[in-house]
Amino acid sequence: MIEKTKVFTEEEEILIQKFLRLKTDAGSHSPSIFTLKQKLPELPIKIDACFLSNPYATDLFLNYFTKEIINTGRIRELLEFYPSQNQVIAEIIANFLKINPASVFIGNGAIEIIQAVIHNFVKKKIVINIPTFSSYYEFAQEGVEVVYNKLEKSEQYRLNTKRYIEFIKKHKPDTIVIINPNNPDGGYIEHHEVKVILDQVKEVENVIIDESFIHFAYEDNSFNPINTSDLLEQYQNLIIIKSMSKDFGIAGIRAGYAIMSPEKITSLLKNGFLWNSNGLSEYFFRLYARPDFACDYNKVRVRYIQETIEFINELHKIKGITVYPSMANFVLLELNNGMTADDFVTTLLIKYGIYVRTCSDKIGLVGEYVRLASRTKDENAYIIKSLNDFFNS
Numbered sequence: 001m002i003e004k005t006k007v008f009t010e011e012e013e014i015l016i017q018k019f020l021r022l023k024t025d026a027g028s029h030s031p032s033i034f035t036l037k038q039k040l041p042e043l044p045i046k047i048d049a050c051f052l053s054n055p056y057a058t059d060l061f062l063n064y065f066t067k068e069i070i071n072t073g074r075i076r077e078l079l080e081f082y083p084s085q086n087q088v089i090a091e092i093i094a095n096f097l098k099i100n101p102a103s104v105f106i107g108n109g110a111i112e113i114i115q116a117v118i119h120n121f122v123k124k125k126i127v128i129n130i131p132t133f134s135s136y137y138e139f140a141q142e143g144v145e146v147v148y149n150k151l152e153k154s155e156q157y158r159l160n161t162k163r164y165i166e167f168i169k170k171h172k173p174d175t176i177v178i179i180n181p182n183n184p185d186g187g188y189i190e191h192h193e194v195k196v197i198l199d200q201v202k203e204v205e206n207v208i209i210d211e212s213f214i215h216f217a218y219e220d221n222s223f224n225p226i227n228t229s230d231l232l233e234q235y236q237n238l239i240i241i242k243s244m245s246k247d248f249g250i251a252g253i254r255a256g257y258a259i260m261s262p263e264k265i266t267s268l269l270k271n272g273f274l275w276n277s278n279g280l281s282e283y284f285f286r287l288y289a290r291p292d293f294a295c296d297y298n299k300v301r302v303r304y305i306q307e308t309i310e311f312i313n314e315l316h317k318i319k320g321i322t323v324y325p326s327m328a329n330f331v332l333l334e335l336n337n338g339m340t341a342d343d344f345v346t347t348l349l350i351k352y353g354i355y356v357r358t359c360s361d362k363i364g365l366v367g368e369y370v371r372l373a374s375r376t377k378d379e380n381a382y383i384i385k386s387l388n389d390f391f392n393s
């Protein structure tokens with residue numbers, strides 16, 4: 001056990017207390033880097049390995065944005081005029097994905113879609129695998145029963161398909177949620193296995209598959225993207241939710257979409273969501289559907305996946321932590337040195353300027369865990385060096 005008093009100076013202790021207060025205020029999500037920089041300017045943050053985005057994709061977007069919107073003065077149009085309506089942007093995405101436009105719904109971030117789906121379609125019972133992304137149970141309304149399917153530590157928190165199907169048949173929920181790859185552990189269910197599940201849960205009204213990290217997953221040596229949009233034709237109960245925040249590195253823009261049955265979308269659009277995109281997100285969605293951008297994006301996607309694999313390989317060599325298998329751009333780390341996750345997070349922040357996410361608030365994890373994101377190659381190298389320094393000292 002490491003004694004805190006020996007590790008930190010008095011000034012550092014004060015910083016820690018302030019940091020912990022900010023964290024408590026942020027509830028089940030982490031305080032944003034803006035909040036930290038504004039409220040705690042003395043905090044030496046060098047690397048945000050808490051937020052899970054591809055930094056190369058942010059660079060790419062910024063290149064396009066600067067050239068086409070800033071340098072041309074088109075920024076004025078984006079600010080002055082109304083953006084297109086939900087269904088107009090949906091059609092652009094649908095054409096790109098080669099699916100029915102009536103099956104696409106645009107969201108102000110995936111979070112808006114999660115809220116809409118949970119509030120409108122979940123009637124009595126929802127089954128959620130834990131650990132998970134907290135909004136799925138936090139948004140459940142009064143009267144809805146939330147049933148947790150515990151992923152097992154002994155199975156490295158991977159979904160056991162057979163037991164999962166049995167669980168659903170026993171509990172008979174109207175809604176189930178699968179995050180693939182899962183947040184916070186990166187556990188991945190292969191495409192053929194997803195189909196096995198879908199075939200067995202036809203009586204469930206809403207099968208939500210959250211694919212916010214699917215661009216980081218791969219099933220072949222060339223890292224070809226996984227495409228699941230074909231599934232909707234076959235499974236009418238399917239709701240695919242896709243955030244653009246992580247893989248495109250644009251959380252600030254608020255862009256996400258969902259693919260679901262036209263009937264569900266019609267009922268949502270009756271309740272609102274008309275102009276829920278803004279000028280910036282409309283520009284992004286139009287860019288996303290362009291072949292030139294898609295081609296450039298795929299290069300930074302593959303580069304980032306390859307660097308993430310190297311990063312994870314290096315993490316495996318560090319003594320004192322267990323690295324859980326991940327197909328996402330982050331890993332779940334278990335601490336084996338007797339330290340609590342919260343103490344570890346503050347130590348990394350204060351001593352090395354690395355901001356990682358504690359998982360102490362994540363239900364369903366047995367032990368002390370943090371979630372660590374892969375960043376640029378240089379930042380990853382700094383993280384590895386710091387962790388080695390920390391665990392060897």
Ligand SMILES: *Cc1c(COP(=O)(O)O)cnc(C)c1O
Nearest residue numbers: 109110111133183212243245256
């Ligand atoms: C981050 C995240 C979201 C929310 O994404 P936004 O598009 O930024 O709202 C949804 N689902 C999961 C699993 C996430 O990790």
